[in-house]
Amino acid sequence: MSYEYIYDAWLARMVTIPCDARHYLVSLYGSPKAVYEAPEADLKQSFAQHRVFSRRSQTLAEILKKDLSAAERNLNEAARFGAKLISYYEPEGDYPEHLRMIADAPLLLFCKGDIDIIKKPGISIVGTRRCSPYGRWIAGECGKTAAKLGLAVISGMAEGIDAAAHKGCLNVDGKTAAVFGTGLDVCFPVSNTTLYGEIIENGLIISEYDFGSGGLAQFFPLRNRIISGLSSKMIVVEGGLKSGSLISAGLAAEQDREVIAVPGNINQPGSRGVNQLIADGATPLTSLDDLPRLLGFSESRRKAETVKALSSDESKLYRLINEAPGCGPDYLQLHSGLEISVVSTLLISLELKKLIRRSGACCYAE
Amino acid sequence: MFSSVITASILGLDVECSRAEVNVASGLPKFLIVGLADQAVKEASDRIRAAVVNCGFEFPDRRVTVNLTPAGRSKNGSHYDLPIAIGLLLACGQLTACRSLEDTAFIGELSLDGSVNPVDGILPMIIGLQKLGIERVMLPQGNIGEARLLRGVELYPVSSLAQAAGHVNGDSPVRPAAHAAGGAGAARAQVPDFSEILGQESVKRAAQVAAAGMHGMLMIGPPGVGKSMVGKRIPGILPPMTYKEQMDVTQIYSIAGELSPERPVISERPYRAPHHSMSAAALIGGGRVPHPGEISLAHCGVLFLDELPEFSSHTIDMLRTPMEEGRVMINRAEWRCSFPSQFMLVAAMNPCRCGYYGDPVRKCTCTETDRQRYIGRISGPLLDRIDIHIAMERVVYGDMSGSARKPGLSTADLREAVIYASEIQAQRYKNCGIDRNSQLTPALIKRFCVLEPDASDIIRGAFESLSLSARSYHRILKVARTVADIGGSERIRSADILEALSYRCPERFFK
Numbered sequence: 010m011s012y013e014y015i016y017d018a019w020l021a022r023m024v025t026i027p028c029d030a031r032h033y034l035v036s037l038y039g040s041p042k043a044v045y046e047a048p049e050a051d052l053k054q055s056f057a058q059h060r061v062f063s064r065r066s067q068t069l070a071e072i073l074k075k076d077l078s079a080a081e082r083n084l085n086e087a088a089r090f091g092a093k094l095i096s097y098y099e100p101e102g103d104y105p106e107h108l109r110m111i112a113d114a115p116l117l118l119f120c121k122g123d124i125d126i127i128k129k130p131g132i133s134i135v136g137t138r139r140c141s142p143y144g145r146w147i148a149g150e151c152g153k154t155a156a157k158l159g160l161a162v163i164s165g166m167a168e169g170i171d172a173a174a175h176k177g178c179l180n181v182d183g184k185t186a187a188v189f190g191t192g193l194d195v196c197f198p199v200s201n202t203t204l205y206g207e208i209i210e211n212g213l214i215i216s217e218y219d220f221g222s223g224g225l226a227q228f229f230p231l232r233n234r235i236i237s238g239l240s241s242k243m244i245v246v247e248g249g250l251k252s253g254s255l256i257s258a259g260l261a262a263e264q265d266r267e268v269i270a271v272p273g274n275i276n277q278p279g280s281r282g283v284n285q286l287i288a289d290g291a292t293p294l295t296s297l298d299d300l301p302r303l304l305g306f307s308e309s310r311r312k313a314e315t316v317k318a319l320s321s322d323e324s325k326l327y328r329l330i331n332e333a334p335g336c337g338p339d340y341l342q343l344h345s346g347l348e349i350s351v352v353s354t355l356l357i358s359l360e361l362k363k364l365i366r367r368s369g370a371c372c373y374a375e
Numbered sequence: 376m377f378s379s380v381i382t383a384s385i386l387g388l389d390v391e392c393s394r395a396e397v398n399v400a401s402g403l404p405k406f407l408i409v410g411l412a413d414q415a416v417k418e419a420s421d422r423i424r425a426a427v428v429n430c431g432f433e434f435p436d437r438r439v440t441v442n443l444t445p446a447g448r449s450k451n452g453s454h455y456d457l458p459i460a461i462g463l464l465l466a467c468g469q470l471t472a473c474r475s476l477e478d479t480a481f482i483g484e485l486s487l488d489g490s491v492n493p494v495d496g497i498l499p500m501i502i503g504l505q506k507l508g509i510e511r512v513m514l515p516q517g518n519i520g521e522a523r524l525l526r527g528v529e530l531y532p533v534s535s536l537a538q539a540a541g542h543v544n545g546d547s548p549v550r551p552a553a554h555a556a557g558g559a560g561a562a563r564a565q566v567p568d569f570s571e572i573l574g575q576e577s578v579k580r581a582a583q584v585a586a587a588g589m590h591g592m593l594m595i596g597p598p599g600v601g602k603s604m605v606g607k608r609i610p611g612i613l614p615p616m617t618y619k620e621q622m623d624v625t626q627i628y629s630i631a632g633e634l635s636p637e638r639p640v641i642s643e644r645p646y647r648a649p650h651h652s653m654s655a656a657a658l659i660g661g662g663r664v665p666h667p668g669e670i671s672l673a674h675c676g677v678l679f680l681d682e683l684p685e686f687s688s689h690t691i692d693m694l695r696t697p698m699e700e701g702r703v704m705i706n707r708a709e710w711r712c713s714f715p716s717q718f719m720l721v722a723a724m725n726p727c728r729c730g731y732y733g734d735p736v737r738k739c740t741c742t743e744t745d746r747q748r749y750i751g752r753i754s755g756p757l758l759d760r761i762d763i764h765i766a767m768e769r770v771v772y773g774d775m776s777g778s779a780r781k782p783g784l785s786t787a788d789l790r791e792a793v794i795y796a797s798e799i800q801a802q803r804y805k806n807c808g809i810d811r812n813s814q815l816t817p818a819l820i821k822r823f824c825v826l827e828p829d830a831s832d833i834i835r836g837a838f839e840s841l842s843l844s845a846r847s848y849h850r851i852l853k854v855a856r857t858v859a860d861i862g863g864s865e866r867i868r869s870a871d872i873l874e875a876l877s878y879r880c881p882e883r884f885f886k
Contacts, residue, residue, distance in 0.1 A: 369595065
């Protein structure tokens with residue numbers, strides 16, 4: 010029997026109390042469905058008893074209405090849009106474990122695209138909407154680097170940094186997910202229409218809001234908790250002192266995600282926030298070459314993994330080079346018994362994998 | 376009395392039909408030659424006077440005027456002697472033509488004793504005349520070797536003015552010379568064999584790829600590793616020349632005066648190894664009278680520049696355009712002409728001044744500045760035009776010698792694949808106006824260099840990790856095309872791309 014999302018969708022719409030309070034409510038009854046089916050008196054009593062619900066009579070009234078029509082409309086829209094649902098309470102569902110860990114974890118997510126992208130924690134890249142060309146470039150490069158390391162890029166598809174990060178990732182056929190502050194069917198901002206299509210095609214879009222919702226101002230900071238929740242590290246590219254990016258960075262730190270900040274010009278208002286983050290203890294990104302290491306891909310680990318993935322001929326040559334540093338193709342041909350054209354081919358392949366270095370004809374292991 | 380005899384004037388490879396007009400009129404005895412004649416032509420008057428007399432004719436004691444048409448174009452060379460002498464004899468009535476001479480051209484230089492000496496440039500002259508509708512050519516006996524390559528023209532070789540005169544008046548006609556097939560009878564030049572090189576198998580392979588696609592090749596390595604040995608052996612692995620190529624090359628050698636009775640036809644691919652003290656004009660051609668340079672003499676063959684950084688940088692930079700275009704244009708104030716220069720550049724150099732930079736055993740004594748200065752003599756654009764770069768290692772004895780070693784690749788081994796690959800290329804480029812992969816234009820690359828999906832991933836990745844320039848892209852594809860041709864593959868596979876990449880890492884040496 011398939012899981013009934015209707016009660017999750019119903020509870021997910023009770024936005025007058027935080028998700029945590031709703032999770033608490035579910036914990037009292039066992040499941041969203043049980044909450045819906047609970048007797049009126051029982052619910053009233055629960056609301057009166059527990060401090061989390063104090064002064065939440067508006068929410069109580071809404072729950073007691075037991076009106077499933079809006080939730081039903083939402084599920085119909087989702088079906089029509091081709092969206093997939095991910096519920097916090099669905100047993101053996103697709104809900105990412107790393108997202109479950111955060112405070113205020115969303116009850117229900119609407120997704121469209123490749124859901125595998127969020128199975129493992131990705132890298133979130135956030136920043137101001139009104140970014141400088143420098144910020145846009147850095148965001149693109151970070152997106153590209155993360156993609157090449159096989160990490161998903163999570164952002165919010167806003168103008169500026171977000172869009173640049175998504176694009177940088179998509180340009181190298183990487184995996185990217187965009188978390189919306191609007192309904193899935195609403196492309197906001199409209200200027201990103203092309204990108205919106207590309208992300209649906211090659212990535213994943215996620216929202217916890219109603220279909221057709223144009224987004225309320227308070228939704229955008231809220232969705233930031235999902236962005237950081239879906240990632241293991243957050244890169245803040247540019248942002249002023251009072252920007253949403255700083256809020257995101259704060260949320261990420263609360264969720265125990267590492268915050269990496271890109272230093273900027275100290276005269277530029279758009280850089281003050283990120284520079285402040287560095288002053289407060291965020292990891293500064295001092296060079297793009299450093300990024301793989303900061304993202305957890307150290308040189309030794311990369312090398313060990315690459316060596317493990319070598320073909321048998323490649324590893325034969327690699328071993329020979331390690332044994333006789335400075336040897337040349339002739340030596341390698343003689344001792345490996347391979348054709349000379351094969352030796353040249355394998356050598357350049359090892360060089361491309363950054364396992365060996367060549368000076369003239371001499372080969373050295375890196 | 377007036378006569379007019381057809382001959383040819385030549386500038387570079389451009390031939391024009393020219394006439395020697397002779398007028399013998401009453402007046403004080405004088406012999407005048409007009410029509411922008413140069414020194415060699417002016418001096419003809421004395422040679423002709425002696426030759427005419429020594430052949431038993433009489434030199435007229437009257438006013439003789441010779442006009443070489445077109446009078447506005449400068450004439451040079453000594454081949455006008457014979458037509459002027461015949462014209463003179465006709466004009467003063469000592470000779471009567473038995474048939475019209477309007478389809479016959481005369482070319483030849485006279486000795487004082489009346490014998491006819493060979494001249495330079497006979498082959499392009501006859502080819503040019505043939506295009507202009509001339510069917511018969513009288514030429515020096517000494518030039519018949521190169522001229523008999525041609526079909527569709529009757530050749531009358533003569534060895535003296537008397538013989539020529541006898542033919543013209545019909546007393547003793549000269550038998551037309553028989554034609555010969557290209558390259559027939561020419562002994563195969565002695566090119567040393569690749570098997571004599573110990574080790575250096577990777578360089579031999581690179582030479583094979585270079586030869587198969589006529590790619591430029593630069594060998595970098597310490598002194599004494601056999602760079603020059605490899606260079607000398609490359610002509611031996613090139614495919615045989617076609618008839619057309621033989622004609623093209625022989626024409627150039629004809630103008631340059633490099634043909635001899637022993638070698639009347641260039642049937643083997645040329646190998647030119649000029650010394651590094653050479654001047655720019657000697658390399659690309661030029662001079663007062665257009666003379667083909669080393670790059671044209673190496674047309675269809677190998678131009679080997681040993682010790683590349685020792686050449687003047689001004690000189691070697693002149694290679695850039697001819698390498699790209701396969702033709703060199705020489706412009707002077709009075710004339711311009713072009714020579715073909717589709718050569719395979721093979722260059723060799725040390726990695727630094729002392730030669731031991733990067734050597735695992737011997738210490739390099741150069742300072743960084745010395746090295747930069749040495750390397751810097753070769754310009755980036757030139758390096759970019761050399762498709763294949765290969766590092767040579769020092770041969771280490773011990774396990775390299777003795778029975779452990781398989782016999783190395785020989786010329787015959789290498790040549791087989793080169794011929795196979797060049798046949799594939801000839802077939803593929805039949806209607807494209809090119810013959811070899813090295814000549815591919817970007818449009819043709821798009822058409823013929825189709826990559827397998829994993830191969831295009833590799834080249835994309837390589838650009839970033841090896842920080843190659845975008846310019847290198849096409850060069851790599853061309854070399855990969857050749858590697859694929861040697862392997863008999865229609866598409867370029869990932870191994871082909873990788874091997875091509877391994878031949879193109881100038882950054883490895885020139886950083």
